[in-house]
Amino acid sequence: MKEGLGKFDLNLLVAFDALMTERGVTRAGRRLGITQAAMSNTLRRLRTAFDDALFVKTGARMEPTPRALELAGMIESALDLVHEALDQDSFDPATSRYVFRMGMVDYTAPLVFPPLLEQMERNAPNVTLEVANTGDFHGEMIESGEVDLILSRVEDLPPNVHHRLVREMPFVVLFRPDHPVLAHGGATLKNVLACKHVHYYPPGIEESFIDVALDKINAHRDIAVKLESFGMLPTLVSQTDLIATINKAAADVVAPAMGLTSAPLPFPCPPLQLAMAWHDRTEHSQPNIWFREQVQQALNAPRPQ
DNA sequence: GTGACATAGCGATACAAGAG
DNA sequence: CTCTTGTATCGCTATGTCAC
Structure with missing residues (x-):
């Protein structure tokens, strides 16, 4: 670097991080809320500061140079530390405008959203929740920082991802109360196998x-x-x-709302293990600790019967 | 033709230095 | 201390260039 820290604009590191993530000047600018031209100018300043092209156009993308790749890890760690330092004392849910990014498999939505949104409205009215339907566990979304927290079945966790089992959910059979087979004979194995099924499979399963x-x-x-x-x-x-087999927790929410009936599965099947997972870098972040507790409380909240 | 990046020129803003 | 002025910085729009 040509200049000392006193002269160096630390915002350039945020711009560098956006360029590494987006691999494009226009997209990185959009991410930071500035125009393409302003972002291009920022890249020019980065190039001057580090005396290297840092990103070069390769086809449709701006690919990092070896020097940029060398810097990327250090800059990411530095920004994580700054985020953590800023998070420590300043997070007050009542006034915070924090944006939490959550990934989840969509069958958990009826389970977690009603209580979670009610809690957040009460405790943190100005925070925003961005939700992505991730299907079943996608470790790379946590590793890239695309989401702060994932709620899903978890398997094959990367080493830097923490997780906590939040719920075990048995499966049930879901059907119309006037179903021609199950309404009269009950959800026996023979009857369930005699019906046609609608099978829900989240992406990743x-x-x-x-x-x-x-x-x-x-x-x-x-x-x-x-x-x-x-x-x-x-x-x-x-x-x-058609009948469906879904987890009991989701059935308990959708069955009354849709006028459906559920019955225990007539054959042995291990329960679905629902977990929340988060990256090592948010482990000690105050807002993220608070948010994880909110999600856990929402999952523990009593269900309307 | 379209999308993406670079550059020129302009305006807004911040800051330092000097005058009153 | 306050006001004015000069300078630097940064982001904007418009436009050029290049690759696909």
């Missing part, structure tokens, strides 16, 4: 728990519809003779 459990008893269900989004499932079940 390769193998369904239900089908693995059925395999173990040499049984097989007839899947008529596969859904990648949970949102349409209750509607399909309420308007057709």
Whole structure:
């Protein structure tokens, strides 16, 4: 670096970080809320400060030079420390305008949102919640800092990701109360296998728990519809003779709302293990500690019966 | 043609230095 | 101490250039 710290604009490090993340001047500028031209000018100042091109145009992207790659880790760590220092004393939920970014698999939405939003409205009316449907666990979204917290089934965690099991959820069968088979004969194994199923599989799920459990008893269900989004499932079940197997916690919320019935699964199946996961760099961040507690409280909140 | 980056020129703002 | 002036910095719009 050509200048001492006193002369160096530390905001340039934030710009560097945005360029590393976005790999484009226009996108990095948008991320920082400035125009492409201003971002280009910032990149010029970065280049002067480090006496290196730092990012060079390669096709449609601005790829980092070896020098930029060398700096990236150090700058990221420095910014993490600054974030942590700023977070420590200043976070007051009542007045904070913090933006929490949360990734979740969509079947957890009915479970966590009503109590979580009520709590946040009461305790932190000015914070914003950005939610991404991540499907089942996507470690890279936590590692890249795209989300602060993920609520999902967790498997194969990267070493720098923490997690906490927050809930075990058994599966149930969900069907119309006037279903031609289950309404009269009940949700026996024979009846459940005689029905057509709507199968919900979040992105990232390769193998369904239900089908693995059925395999173990040499049984097989007839899947008529596969859904990648949970949102349409209750509607399909309420308007057709299709049945679904979903976790009990989600069923307890959607069944009363949609006039549906649920019954215990008539075959053994291990419960769904729901966990929250977060990156090492937010482990001690006051806002993130507070937010994790809010999510945990929301999951523990009593459900309306 | 379109999208993305670089550059020129301009205006707003901050700050230091000097005059009153 | 306050006001004025000069300078530096930064972001904006407009436009040029280049790759696809």
